[in-house]
Amino acid sequence: MADITLISGSTLGGAEYVAEHxxxxxxxxxxxxxxxxxxLLE
Incomplete structure (x- = not known):
């Protein structure tokens, strides 16, 4: 199957929780x- 990269940015951690789940x-x-x-995006 495919390789998938999940990118999250969060102040309170909600997006990180969703990305990990x-x-x-x-x-x-x-x-x-x-x-x-x-x-960091360059």
């Missing part, structure tokens, strides 16, 4: 995931 569900479905919390 989504990554877990995607991995259960056979996808490979990478989660980036607040990455």
């Amino acid at each position: 989504l990554a877990e569900k995607l991995e259960e479905a056979g996808f490979t995931t990478e989660t980036l919390h607040g990455p």
Whole structure:
């Protein structure tokens, strides 16, 4: 299956929680995931 990168940015952590939960569900479905919390874009 596809590799999926989840990018989240959050002040209070809600988006990070959603991204981690989504990554877990995607991995259960056979996808490979990478989660980036607040990455720097150049």
